[in-house]
Amino acid sequence: MKLYWSSRSPFVRKVMVVAHETGLDSRIECVRTVVSAMNPNVELMPSNPLAKLPTLLLDDGTSLYDSRVICEFLDTRHAGARLFPxxxxxxxxxxxxxxxGDGMMDFSLARLMERTRPEGQRSDSLIVGARAKLAASLAALEAAVPALDALPLSIGHVAVGCALSYLDFRFAADGWREGHAALAAWHATFAARPSMLATDHVDAY
Ligand SMILES: N[C@@H](CCC(=O)N[C@@H](CS)C(=O)NCC(=O)O)C(=O)O
Structure with a gap:
């Protein structure tokens, strides 16, 4: 299987964490791919008309997207405990x-895109909106920690863990741990999993 991949993408990381958790990582060839909402990668379009990462190409030529579909597919290809119960x-x-978790990645990516636009073209209201959603998401997750701890590892844990690690990668100055001590402790344990250590973000093409 070929995975159109980038070390910067939180959605790609989510797929790779699932690949490691399910023991399928060695069957996936990662193909470095550059994508951009402003300048779509036309070479990716035959496999994924949305030209987004992650896209998985199976050996028979079938392509799968998005991360939810790829993760659920991988979860049918192993004999361990199901990540999609x-x-x-x-x-x-x-x-x-x-x-x-996916929604947090979506608004974080949108916020990042605004941050990298030239000064005059930036939408401050989008950044303010993303901040408000982030605060609400962190509050909801802080309240959910007892349930996250009580239930076995699932795709939900993976998505939330990857979304929080993406905040560390791109928005460390926000200090998301402040006021969210239980979530910070949950994340510290999750981030120490071998699947997370093997898939750390790198800010490079
Ligand atoms: N819902 C999609 C989101 C994927 C996504 O937004 N990927 C980003 C990279 S992290 C992308 O391909 N952006 C390029 C674009 O928006 O055209 C998923 O779960 O895979």
């Missing part, structure tokens, strides 16, 4: 946390 009592929180 079948029992709805565990599945619902896992999917909700995945939605929250």
């Amino acid at each position: 079948l029992d709805w009592r565990e599945r619902l929180p896992a999917l909700r946390w995945q939605a929250l």
